[in-house]
Amino acid sequence: MEVKYASCFFCTSKGCALKVYVEADKVQRVTVDTGAPVVPGAFCVRPSLAKDYQHHPFRLSFPLKRRGPRGSNNWERISWDQALDEIAEKLADIRERYGAEALATSSGTGRGAAEFAKTRFMNLFGSPNRFGVITICYAPRAMVWFLTFGGHLVSDRKPGKTRMMILWGRNAHEGGPASWKSFLDAKKSGLRTMVVDPRCTEPARQADRWVQLRAGSDVALALGMIHVIIEEGLYHKEFVEKYASGFAALRERARAYTPERVARITWLSADTVREAARFYAANQPSNMVIGVSAEHGAPNGIQAVRAVNILRAIVGSIDVEGGDLITGPHPDFLPDAAVELNHMLPPEQRRKQLGSDRFRFMTYPGWELLEEQMRKKWGERHSAAVNLHSAAHAPTVFRAMITGKPYPVKALVVSCSNPLLSYSNTHLVYKALQSTDLLATFDLTWTPTALISDYVLPAACWMERPDMGNFASVGGYPLVQMGEAAVPARVAGEYERLNDYEFWRELGTRLGQADHWPWRTFEELWEHRLQGVMEKSGCKSFSEFMREKRWDVEPPRPGLCKEGPLATPSGKVEIYSSILEKLGYDPLPEYQEPNIPDDIKRKYPLLNISGVRVMPYHHSEFRHVPSFRKRQPDPMVEIHMDVARRKGINDGDWVYIETPLGRVKQRARLTTSFDPRYIVTQHSWWFPEMPAEGPSLHGLWESNINVTTDDDPDKCDPLSGGWPLKGAYMRCRIYKA
Ligand SMILES: Nc1nc2c(c(=O)[nH]1)N[C@H]1C(S)=C(S)[C@@H](COP(=O)(O)OP(=O)(O)OC[C@H]3O[C@@H](n4cnc5c(=O)[nH]c(N)nc54)[C@H](O)[C@@H]3O)O[C@H]1N2
Ligand SMILES: Nc1nc2c(c(=O)[nH]1)N[C@H]1C(S)=C(S)[C@@H](COP(=O)(O)OP(=O)(O)OC[C@H]3O[C@@H](n4cnc5c(=O)[nH]c(N)nc54)[C@H](O)[C@@H]3O)O[C@H]1N2
Ligand SMILES: [Mo]
Numbered sequence: 001m002e003v004k005y006a007s008c009f010f011c012t013s014k015g016c017a018l019k020v021y022v023e024a025d026k027v028q029r030v031t032v033d034t035g036a037p038v039v040p041g042a043f044c045v046r047p048s049l050a051k052d053y054q055h056h057p058f059r060l061s062f063p064l065k066r067r068g069p070r071g072s073n074n075w076e077r078i079s080w081d082q083a084l085d086e087i088a089e090k091l092a093d094i095r096e097r098y099g100a101e102a103l104a105t106s107s108g109t110g111r112g113a114a115e116f117a118k119t120r121f122m123n124l125f126g127s128p129n130r131f132g133v134i135t136i137c138y139a140p141r142a143m144v145w146f147l148t149f150g151g152h153l154v155s156d157r158k159p160g161k162t163r164m165m166i167l168w169g170r171n172a173h174e175g176g177p178a179s180w181k182s183f184l185d186a187k188k189s190g191l192r193t194m195v196v197d198p199r200c201t202e203p204a205r206q207a208d209r210w211v212q213l214r215a216g217s218d219v220a221l222a223l224g225m226i227h228v229i230i231e232e233g234l235y236h237k238e239f240v241e242k243y244a245s246g247f248a249a250l251r252e253r254a255r256a257y258t259p260e261r262v263a264r265i266t267w268l269s270a271d272t273v274r275e276a277a278r279f280y281a282a283n284q285p286s287n288m289v290i291g292v293s294a295e296h297g298a299p300n301g302i303q304a305v306r307a308v309n310i311l312r313a314i315v316g317s318i319d320v321e322g323g324d325l326i327t328g329p330h331p332d333f334l335p336d337a338a339v340e341l342n343h344m345l346p347p348e349q350r351r352k353q354l355g356s357d358r359f360r361f362m363t364y365p366g367w368e369l370l371e372e373q374m375r376k377k378w379g380e381r382h383s384a385a386v387n388l389h390s391a392a393h394a395p396t397v398f399r400a401m402i403t404g405k406p407y408p409v410k411a412l413v414v415s416c417s418n419p420l421l422s423y424s425n426t427h428l429v430y431k432a433l434q435s436t437d438l439l440a441t442f443d444l445t446w447t448p449t450a451l452i453s454d455y456v457l458p459a460a461c462w463m464e465r466p467d468m469g470n471f472a473s474v475g476g477y478p479l480v481q482m483g484e485a486a487v488p489a490r491v492a493g494e495y496e497r498l499n500d501y502e503f504w505r506e507l508g509t510r511l512g513q514a515d516h517w518p519w520r521t522f523e524e525l526w527e528h529r530l531q532g533v534m535e536k537s538g539c540k541s542f543s544e545f546m547r548e549k550r551w552d553v554e555p556p557r558p559g560l561c562k563e564g565p566l567a568t569p570s571g572k573v574e575i576y577s578s579i580l581e582k583l584g585y586d587p588l589p590e591y592q593e594p595n596i597p598d599d600i601k602r603k604y605p606l607l608n609i610s611g612v613r614v615m616p617y618h619h620s621e622f623r624h625v626p627s628f629r630k631r632q633p634d635p636m637v638e639i640h641m642d643v644a645r646r647k648g649i650n651d652g653d654w655v656y657i658e659t660p661l662g663r664v665k666q667r668a669r670l671t672t673s674f675d676p677r678y679i680v681t682q683h684s685w686w687f688p689e690m691p692a693e694g695p696s697l698h699g700l701w702e703s704n705i706n707v708t709t710d711d712d713p714d715k716c717d718p719l720s721g722g723w724p725l726k727g728a729y730m731r732c733r734i735y736k737a
Pocket of ligand 1: 009012107108109111112113133137292415416417418419421422423443444445447459460461462500610611612618619620621683684705706709
């Protein structure tokens with residue numbers, strides 16, 4: 001048996017090192033490459049299930065063209081050449097008639113390892129309308145770090161130095177194998193632990209302190225803690241004086257956030273706010289992991305992430321040994337930003353990006369300011385990747401598809417994402433997708449989105465391509481860790497898949513972009529980007545690098561603030577964000593209470609924490625593989641015992657969850673682990689065993705919570721456009737099905 005070294009892309013972490021045992025082009029077994037810098041945490045079960053996934057008949061194998069009406073599940077097998085020629089021809093025609101901006105793409109969490117290639121294609125095509133879930137996933141946190149610190153933050157665990165670990169809205173036990181290991185290690189070595197979460201999760205249960213805040217109130221809690229820390233003189237005076245800008249303005253802003261006021265907003269007691277602040281300030285430096293939920297609390301998402309990061313800064317947790325360090329890009333590697341060809345998209349096309357007039361933070365206006373400050377510091381090898389830090393606003397794009405306003409969007413290419421499950425307001429998304437003249441989906445498996453497409457195109461998965469994890473690719477952590485193709489992507493008569501790089505290159509080549517795609521294969525492209533790293537390590541080719549090295553790490557170090565300047569406009573840690581000010585937003589965090597009409601409150605008395613992570617699924621994926629499914633066969637809604645009793649709901653009953661947008665059902669799991677005003681639902685559920693033909697589309701409408709969640713731009717985060725998935729807008733009611 002041959003051993004190949006691949007990087008796992010089964011989840012958004014992307015790039016855990018695995019060993020794939022191969023015989024006759026078939027995956028036999030997958031284990032962890034234990035010596036590598038980035039490996040899966042012990043409780044991640046996905047590698048052991050990889051073989052079942054790879055050989056499952058639900059995988060797409062050949063290009064298909066729709067025969068009957070959309071959703072009729074009637075397909076004709078065609079060649080790749082025919083598929084790409086026809087799609088290219090239609091795109092050229094649409095560009096001719098409506099302008100390049102009439103083409104949009106939908107992205108997920110970048111699991112094809114080639115978001116840069118999609119961006120390159122779109123820049124050359126001339127469309128600014130790449131949109132994706134990045135608006136609500138991780139990118140807001142990264143952007144806030146850039147604004148505030150000029151780089152990503154990573155934890156520096158140091159025995160004898162680090163004093164505490166905090167999980168802020170992060171359920172590492174289900175969603176983050178690496179953070180969970182880090183949390184358990186922290187406990188074992190006697191560090192203090194704190195969890196900020198409305199639910200008593202496994203980490204909350206095990207922590208020294210659980211702060212059970214109201215969902216969507218993180219910004220108020222953080223400002224309340226800042227208030228106490230400043231009033232009681234617990235902040236790091238040298239740090240805020242020498243290395244930060246805007247502390248005086250922060251002091252002024254925080255004055256209004258007394259523990260008593262914050263208690264009313266957060267459903268905590270004033271004493272809890274005070275004690276959390278003192279406990280946090282007394283145990284520095286610390287390591288903090290912030291989850292996605294704070295971002296999901298529109299309208300308070302971005303400002304919540306800002307407030308929590310400012311809190312970390314003023315206690316002296318940042319840029320010190322044992323705390324959280326600021327990182328820059330890898331010095332020898334070409335990050336995404338350097339291969340996206342962003343200068344090729346004309347300014348007048350940038351200005352057309354849908355949603356960029358209203359939500360300026362994560363669209364071109366925000367990205368341009370960010371890229372200016374990054375370029376000043378690092379030149380071409382900077383971290384402001386367009387694919388991660390600027391996207392069109394998905395809800396605005398969907399509305400343009402339906403109404404033709406402000407201009408028509410006629411074509412959508414979906415890759416690495418499953419829009420009918422991931423975005424909110426599924427009925428509207430469905431209508432939008434049905435309104436296009438061309439819908440092509442490039443995926444690993446069948447999905448409900450694929451079922452209503454005109455073309456369904458088979459993608460190579462991580463076992464079938466060379467790739468690299470997130471780290472240095474988007475200029476985050478300066479770590480390069482490569483994976484190689486373990487099995488071929490094309491086996492005559494069995495399957496013919498393209499990897500994501502090849503796909504965009506092939507499509508681009510057919511649209512007059514041939515000169516801009518000099519690297520014929522993914523491997524050649526990686527060789528180009530790795531040139532500096534390979535030279536340093538004396539390797540002449542990708543295969544030699546895979547044999548001899550596989551990774552290269554430039555560990556981040558403390559003391560960047562002192563060295564200065566940071567990659568922010570002022571060169572300091574920006575408590576007061578000059579970039580937000582330029583974009584016309586409040587440069588300091590502030591809490592906003594959403595205005596919910598009384599009749600809505602009466603009719604929909606419960607609050608839905610919509611979509612918490614569960615192992616082994618990744619959002620909508622893996623429901624079709626029995627070894628994954630048996631670990632979690634049904635969608636579950638957690639309901640407080642008191643509420644269930646009142647409504648006659650028993651453990652295991654199917655229950656409807658309803659909002660003005662629709663209803664779906666999930667199975668009740670009764671609990672007392674959160675406030676009775678909530679329910680907690682799972683997202684992105686569908687049932688591959690149900691009929692493929694519409695309207696079922698594999699049970700799309702049965703349990704998919706996003707049938708009930710709203711994406712109304714008026715309810716979105718005013719900075720990022722992130723739509724609410726947690727917090728005060730999430731009103732619903734439930735009843736036994
Ligand atoms: N209500 C609610 N909704 C949510 C959330 C929530 O908390 N609550 N969370 C949101 C968040 S944070 C996220 S990140 C999104 C996730 O949104 P998505 O990223 O759309 O979710 P996935 O289900 O992971 O879909 C990824 C798709 O890409 C395909 N894929 C995987 N690898 C590859 C590859 O290498 N190449 C290609 N071409 N395709 C590939 C998979 O088969 C799958 O169909 O969901 C969001 N939606
Ligand atoms: N198994 C699995 N792992 C995953 C994924 C997956 O689909 N499955 N998806 C990956 C992706 S793309 C992402 S974005 C990450 C997300 O990873 P996490 O951020 O850990 O995501 P969640 O589990 O949705 O939310 C974490 C916790 O936030 C709490 N919470 C809810 N509302 C609030 C709030 O307003 N404030 C605070 N402070 N807490 C709140 C929830 O109760 C939950 O326990 O997970 C990644 N890992
Ligand atoms: Mo995410």
